[in-house]
Amino acid sequence: MRPEDPSAGFQHGNVVAFINEKMARHIKGPEFYLENISLSWAEVEDKLRAILENSAVTSEAKEACAWGSLALGVRCARRQGQLHACRVQWLQDFTKLHKSALQALASNMKEVTEKHEMECKEAAYQLQLTLAKLAEVQKEKELLRWKLLQARFATPKRIPQGYLQKTPHQLQSRRTAVTIQPMTRESS
Numbered sequence: 001m002r003p004e005d006p007s008a009g010f011q012h013g014n015v016v017a018f019i020n021e022k023m024a025r026h027i028k029g030p031e032f033y034l035e036n037i038s039l040s041w042a043e044v045e046d047k048l049r050a051i052l053e054n055s056a057v058t059s060e061a062k063e064a065c066a067w068g069s070l071a072l073g074v075r076c077a078r079r080q081g082q083l084h085a086c087r088v089q090w091l092q093d094f095t096k097l098h099k100s101a102l103q104a105l106a107s108n109m110k111e112v113t114e115k116h117e118m119e120c121k122e123a124a125y126q127l128q129l130t131l132a133k134l135a136e137v138q139k140e141k142e143l144l145r146w147k148l149l150q151a152r153f154a155t156p157k158r159i160p161q162g163y164l165q166k167t168p169h170q171l172q173s174r175r176t177a178v179t180i181q182p183m184t185r186e187s188s
Contacts, residue, residue: 001019028051028065
């Protein structure tokens with residue numbers, strides 16, 4: 001490991017130097033570190049387990065690989081932290097985008113609502129005007145009807161032709177005669 005490598009995950013140069021010293025006690029330590037630098041922690045741990053369970057590997061080699069595993073674990077943790085930070089940043093940006101879109105939608109919704117309310121008010125006003133005009137027309141209709149009725153009753157009745165040309169005798173013959181008889185008392 002290089003002490004100036006920020007991706008190694010260590011902050012202090014003396015810690016890096018100590019781990020490098022422990023890995024360098026056996027040739028297998030630095031090899032293990034370099035061979036597995038791009039693997040996930042689960043894969044590194046599987047390889048370390050295989051080395052630790054192999055009885056043909058010396059205890060110095062096992063210890064050097066264990067220190068290399070420690071260095072790789074810290075490196076993986078650093079990489080995961082960076083990925084997590086990127087994800088968090090992405091989520092924050094995504095949230096800002098959604099918030100901005102939500103504000104735009106709310107603004108549009110407010111405009112549409114206000115426009116709809118104005119259209120409703122305009123329609124209500126037009127309806128009131130129409131109803132007022134209708135009431136006026138109905139009053140005018142009733143007034144004309146009243147005038148028509150007055151005109152109809154104000155004109156003299158029409159006398160059929162020839163009615164006034166008849167003689168009084170002809171007019172009298174139409175009357176019925178009624179005879180009145182005196183009342184008589186019967187004796188008992």
